[in-house]
Amino acid sequence: MPKIVFEGQEYLAEDNETVLDCLxxxxxxxxxxxxxxxxxxxxxxxxxxxxxxxxxxxLKDALRAQSYFLMCSFVxxxxxxxxxxGKDFQSxxxxxxxxxxxxxxxxxxxxxxxxxxxxxxxxxxNLQNPDGVExxxxxxxxxxxxxxxxxxxxxxxxxxxxxxxxxxxxxGDRVTISPATGDCFxxxxxxxxxxxxxxxxxxxxxxxGILRDALRQGHQGDIxxxxxSSVMEGLYLVDALKTLDAAHANMHYHPCxxxxxPPAGIISGRADQKALEAIGKxxxxxxxxxxxxxxVKSARQKxxxxxxxxxxxxxxxFVPAVD
Amino acid sequence: MSDSxxxxxxxxxAVDAAVDIFYRKVLADDRINEFFxxxxxxxxxxxxKAFLTMAFGGPNNYTGEDMRKGHAHxxxxxxxxxxxxxxxxxxxxxxxxxxxSDELIGEVAAIAESTRNDVLGR
Numbered sequence: 001m002p003k004i005v006f007e008g009q010e011y012l013a014e015d016n017e018t019v020l021d022c023l024x025x026x027x028x029x030x031x032x033x034x035x036x037x038x039x040x041x042x043x044x045x046x047x048x049x050x051x052x053x054x055x056x057x058x059l060k061d062a063l064r065a066q067s068y069f070l071m072c073s074f075v076x077x078x079x080x081x082x083x084x085x086g087k088d089f090q091s092x093x094x095x096x097x098x099x100x101x102x103x104x105x106x107x108x109x110x111x112x113x114x115x116x117x118x119x120x121x122x123x124x125x126n127l128q129n130p131d132g133v134e135x136x137x138x139x140x141x142x143x144x145x146x147x148x149x150x151x152x153x154x155x156x157x158x159x160x161x162x163x164x165x166x167x168x169x170x171x172g173d174r175v176t177i178s179p180a181t182g183d184c185f186x187x188x189x190x191x192x193x194x195x196x197x198x199x200x201x202x203x204x205x206x207x208x209g210i211l212r213d214a215l216r217q218g219h220q221g222d223i224x225x226x227x228x229s230s231v232m233e234g235l236y237l238v239d240a241l242k243t244l245d246a247a248h249a250n251m252h253y254h255p256c257x258x259x260x261x262p263p264a265g266i267i268s269g270r271a272d273q274k275a276l277e278a279i280g281k282x283x284x285x286x287x288x289x290x291x292x293x294x295x296v297k298s299a300r301q302k303x304x305x306x307x308x309x310x311x312x313x314x315x316x317x318f319v320p321a322v323d
Numbered sequence: 324m325s326d327s328x329x330x331x332x333x334x335x336x337a338v339d340a341a342v343d344i345f346y347r348k349v350l351a352d353d354r355i356n357e358f359f360x361x362x363x364x365x366x367x368x369x370x371x372k373a374f375l376t377m378a379f380g381g382p383n384n385y386t387g388e389d390m391r392k393g394h395a396h397x398x399x400x401x402x403x404x405x406x407x408x409x410x411x412x413x414x415x416x417x418x419x420x421x422x423x424s425d426e427l428i429g430e431v432a433a434i435a436e437s438t439r440n441d442v443l444g445r
Contacts, residue, residue: 036373036381038372305350
């Protein structure tokens with residue numbers, strides 16, 4: 001009988017018993033609802049073992065890529081180890097390589113990439129300050145080309161982690177980070193699909209990773225990046241993005257400023273509104289939305305109502321910390 | 324074995340074709356969209372798919388008790404027959420848009436109808 005390892009306990013599955021039925025039989029508290037492979041309530045991550053195609057049916061590409069599967073649709077043929085989605089894993093220490101100013105209130109933090117640290121550009125990690133307070137930051141670097149982890153940290157007034165990064169952290173310091181997680185990243189397989197990337201503030205960090213990952217993997221469809229800020233000073237990496245725009249015929253960079261009258265070449269207005277107005281129907285587009293939570297939520301609904309399939313909308317909402 | 328409603332409708336491919344159309348109609352319908360404010364759209368879409376699979380006569384293991392539990396928080400917020408009617412109406416217009424015959428739409432509506440009392444907690 002195959003063994004299912006979950007949260008440190010081992011459960012023996014009976015013949016033809018689904019993973020979900022096995023855990024329920026053992027009185028393990030897990031989420032489920034339809035038990036027919038549809039509602040996705042019983043989704044877990046497989047850490048050892050290979051999910052069947054049937055158990056990943058209907059899941060987003062980014063979830064499949066991370067070995068997520070539905071317990072109700074999987075009968076283990078061999079021993080497997082599973083964990084709850086988005087669960088925190090063992091944290092680790094690494095060194096600070098460099099801190100550079102990207103704008104008035106955004107620092108680029110480059111950390112040494114720990115050995116075997118795997119991630120997709122656009123995923124996020126948790127960074128811990130010396131008091132053990134954690135905040136999430138998205139990865140702007142490329143694992144295959146760059147041996148560092150790049151984060152963009154905006155100084156939030158009174159921020160426990162961003163304040164520490166901006167005022168105390170220096171190159172050579174040791175910091176504690178979590179493994180990377182999240183499902184907002186580029187997946188190959190549809191190289192001709194048009195991509196719409198909308199980010200506000202440091203929502204550019206994941207998008208900078210996703211954009212460069214798509215280009216590196218030879219994405220053929222159009223890629224439109226709308227980066228928004230309330231004021232000019234909030235736009236950053238402008239030259240790097242203009243260079244990418246000039247170098248790739250299918251990449252289009254649209255910086256937006258919502259307050260005052262911006263100089264020539266900068267769109268006046270909110271990035272999400274301007275992008276959705278300019279493109280109109282979004283049938284068969286893939287969309288990435290990163291930044292302020294209210295922007296992400298409203299743009300997601302508008303993109304869906306404009307014809308995008310929910311499976312093709314990836315989001316990274318920045319939720320303000322409460323502690 | 325006579326062909327099931329689910330197979331006559333086109334099975335899972337039909338559900339996949341219907342789910343986005345149906346969910347867009349529901350979100351755009353001012354009679355009911357307040358009930359969807361602030362919900363996670365991915366989770367909600369998966370639930371819509373489960374609902375359509377059931378209404379299409381497809382594989383599901385929902386019980387009346389599941390329906391009651393799943394909608395109790397909405398009943399507490401005022402979910403009533405008029406909202407249920409609006410959902411059934413959106414379901415019918417979705418199927419019409421997909422070219423499904425009135426006869427089959429009637430069968431789907433009858434399955435949806437059979438959940439009314441459980442959904443409304445009666």
